[in-house]
Amino acid sequence: MEHSEMEFIAEKQKVKIVPNFSMSKIYFISGEVGPFQPGLPTEVPFWLAISLRQRQKCVIHPPDWLTIERLEEIKEAETTTELFTPLPNTHFREMCQLLLTHAKPNIQNADAVRTLVKDIWDIRAAKLRSSSDKFIRVQAGHARIDNLTLMEINIARPFLLASLDHLHTLRTSKQFTKKTRNKEY
Amino acid sequence: MDLLCPPGGGMKQNYLSIDDIMMSSEKIPSTFLVSVKTLGYLDPSTNKKDIEVGSKLDLPLWLALSLAHPRKKFVTVELTKPYKATYREILKADAGVVNLYKLCPYYYALGQQQLSLNHAEGILVARSLILAFSDRFRRIMDLSGNAIGGDNSSLIQQFDEVERRLFALGQKSLQSFQRWEVGESRTLRTSELVSRHRKRKREAVD
Numbered sequence: 001m002e003h004s005e006m007e008f009i010a011e012k013q014k015v016k017i018v019p020n021f022s023m024s025k026i027y028f029i030s031g032e033v034g035p036f037q038p039g040l041p042t043e044v045p046f047w048l049a050i051s052l053r054q055r056q057k058c059v060i061h062p063p064d065w066l067t068i069e070r071l072e073e074i075k076e077a078e079t080t081t082e083l084f085t086p087l088p089n090t091h092f093r094e095m096c097q098l099l100l101t102h103a104k105p106n107i108q109n110a111d112a113v114r115t116l117v118k119d120i121w122d123i124r125a126a127k128l129r130s131s132s133d134k135f136i137r138v139q140a141g142h143a144r145i146d147n148l149t150l151m152e153i154n155i156a157r158p159f160l161l162a163s164l165d166h167l168h169t170l171r172t173s174k175q176f177t178k179k180t181r182n183k184e185y
Numbered sequence: 186m187d188l189l190c191p192p193g194g195g196m197k198q199n200y201l202s203i204d205d206i207m208m209s210s211e212k213i214p215s216t217f218l219v220s221v222k223t224l225g226y227l228d229p230s231t232n233k234k235d236i237e238v239g240s241k242l243d244l245p246l247w248l249a250l251s252l253a254h255p256r257k258k259f260v261t262v263e264l265t266k267p268y269k270a271t272y273r274e275i276l277k278a279d280a281g282v283v284n285l286y287k288l289c290p291y292y293y294a295l296g297q298q299q300l301s302l303n304h305a306e307g308i309l310v311a312r313s314l315i316l317a318f319s320d321r322f323r324r325i326m327d328l329s330g331n332a333i334g335g336d337n338s339s340l341i342q343q344f345d346e347v348e349r350r351l352f353a354l355g356q357k358s359l360q361s362f363q364r365w366e367v368g369e370s371r372t373l374r375t376s377e378l379v380s381r382h383r384k385r386k387r388e389a390v391d
Binding site for chain 2: 004
């Protein structure tokens with residue numbers, strides 16, 4: 001899947017905005033949003049928030065995990081443990097990217113936040129690489145990895161799947177199957 | 186890109202795949218167990234009319250496979266050089282530095298095909314192929330996930346065809362990610378087809 005498609009999926013996430021206009025409820029197939037009152041916070045899907053923000057109709061409230069303190073904590077946890085730590089959102093990277101592009105003025109220390117997000121991402125990418133290497137090297141049949149975000153899965157998928165497929169053809173060669181068949185009889 | 190059916194992967198050969206054709210024309214050293222009338226011209230080393238019992242010829246894999254069939258055996262075949270014990274030892278020592286492409290562009294596939302010829306060393310070859318790939322995996326993954334733009338031919342020159350394909354897959358997903366990250370995929374572009382359109386546009390005519 002293209003990464004822009006991942007972003008599209010992530011835009012279904014809800015985010016809190018403070019509108020500066022008034023409007024009654026809007027009814028969508030996926031649910032209703034609003035009503036909008038100036039100054040009253042309300043939850044809308046991300047794509048709507050971005051569209052309103054681009055027309056200067058609202059202020060986006062970044063989620064409470066998008067702060068330096070919270071991200072420092074996550075980074076700390078990520079470096080200290082060997083396993084993947086749960087991230088606050090399965091669309092972590094996409095959300096950060098969208099918020100940092102469209103709601104930069106509403107985020108405190110946006111640049112430091114961006115660096116932290118990138119750090120966390122890189123630590124996790126390195127972990128993912130070394131664990132898939134280990135997985136292949138010990139000839140394991142299955143592995144369990146928790147807490148990966150969708151974007152990470154999407155990046156690793158094409159290469160890893162094809163490699164495993166190749167390994168599978170090597171493993172199921174006639175020599176091995178014949179040996180097991182002899183055992184059966 | 187069809188990686189799901191790599192050249193001659195295992196026993197599922199792919200009749201129309203050009204990779205498979207290339208792979209199956211690799212030469213296999215074979216020895217004739219029967220004499221063959223009037224085909225002596227196939228052996229450039231003699232002027233005899235017939236192929237005699239015991240004469241050695243390099244046959245392409247597709248021919249060797251059917252002539253060495255266990256039920257009606259006309260030839261015995263040898264393992265090709267890159268799969269023999271010496272090379273297996275080299276691969277075992279450090280598979281990462283070996284130039285597989287130089288040994289054979291379709292190293293894994295050709296190895297697999299030869300397994301069906303029932304060599305005594307078959308199981309060793311099969312194991313060595315698996316170990317070699319698991320050893321090289323990390324390097325292929327790291328290169329394909331980090332090489333940015335430019336000329337990659339020096340990076341992949343040690344990879345065999347299947348590995349090159351894996352590399353290309355990893356590159357594709359890296360590029361897609363980078364395009365997204367800089368926001369390039371968000372902007373709409375004119376389709377290639379439209380911008381190359383040769384016909385005059387209506388407004389140009391009016």
